[in-house]
Amino acid sequence: MYPTLFTNAGVKKFAEAIDEERSRQLAKFGDQHHPDGTGNKSQQDDADRARRFCQDAFGSGYGTWADILTEEVAEAFAERDHAKLRTELIQVASVCAAWIADLDSRPTP
Template sequence: MTTTAHPVASQTFTVLAEVSAERAHQDAKWGQQNHPDGTGPDVPLSIRRMLDAADAAFDARHQVESSAKAGTLTWLEILSEEFFGALAEDDPAALRAELVQVAATAVCWIEAIDRRARQTGRA
C-alpha cells in the first residue's frame, strides 16, 4: 500500500520557518535546555494548586465540544484543550504526541491570524 503525504501549504512552511528561527533564538539565548517534563503526577505543587491537570484537560475538552456544538468555538478553547491534555500526560510517548498537537494547533492558529490579516488588509 502506498500512502502520500498530505501536501503542506506554503503558508505552513512560512510559519514553521518562523518557529525554527525562534528556536534558534531560544538556543542562542539559553543554550540547550534539558528540563524534566513536570507533567502528569509530577506537576509541581505550586502549579497543581492552580490547576489539577486531569480536571483541566477534562474541562477544556468539554468546553471545546460544547462550543463546537454551539458554533462558537475559538482558538483559545482549542489550544487550551490541547495544552491541558499535554499537561495531564505522564507517559513520554503520549506527552510527545500531545505536544505535537499543541504545536500544530498553534501553527494553525497563526495561519488563521495571517489569513484574517490578508483579508482585512492588515498584513
Template sequence: MNNPNTTHRVLREVLAERARQDERWGEQNHPDGTGPTIELLPGWPARELADAARATCQLHADQGILTYRDVFGEEVCEALAENDPAKLRAELVQAVAVGVLWIEAIDRRRTQARAEEVPQ
C-alpha cells in the same frame, strides 16, 4: 487544505525562534513537570483541567462558537495532564500543530484585511 507555502513559512519562523532560544540559553534539559495529578491551578489537577477544557471545546463546537483559544487550550491542557513520555510527545505535537494553524489563520485574516483596504 491550507496552502503548504503558508505552513512552511510559519514553520521557518518557528525554526528561527528555536535557534534564537538555543543561542540565548543553550541546550535546556528541564523535567517535564506534567501528569494527571499535578495542580496547574490551585485545586485543579491537570487531568480535571484537561477534562474541563475538552468539555468546553465540545460545548462551544456544538453551539457554533468554537474559538482557537478553545482548541489550543484543550490541546495544551491534555499535554500537561500526560506523564507517559510517548503520549506527552504526541499531545505536544498536536498542541504545536494547532498553534501553527492558529498563526496561519491570523495571517489569512491580515491578508484579507489588507486586500479589502485596497481601493477597487
C-alpha cells in the same frame, strides 16, 4: 534555506519561524533540560474540563481557536507517558500552525 518537505499550505513558513525562534532561544539560553512537570491529577482534571468546554463551545456554535489550543495544551499537561506527551505537543504545535495560517489569511486591519 531548506528543501520543501511540507504538503500543507503555510507549514513551511510556520516551521521556518519556529526554527528562527529556536535559534534565538539556543543563543540566549543554550540547550536546556528540565522535568516535564506533567501528569498530575489536577492537570488531568483540567484537561477533562477543557475538553468538555471546547466541545460545548463548538456544539453551541461559539468555539474559538483559543478554546482548541487550551484543550490541546491541557491534554499535553495531563500526560505522563513520554510518547503520548510528545504526540500531544505535536498536536499543540499543529493547532498553532493552523491558527497562524488563519491569521495570515485575514486581511491586514
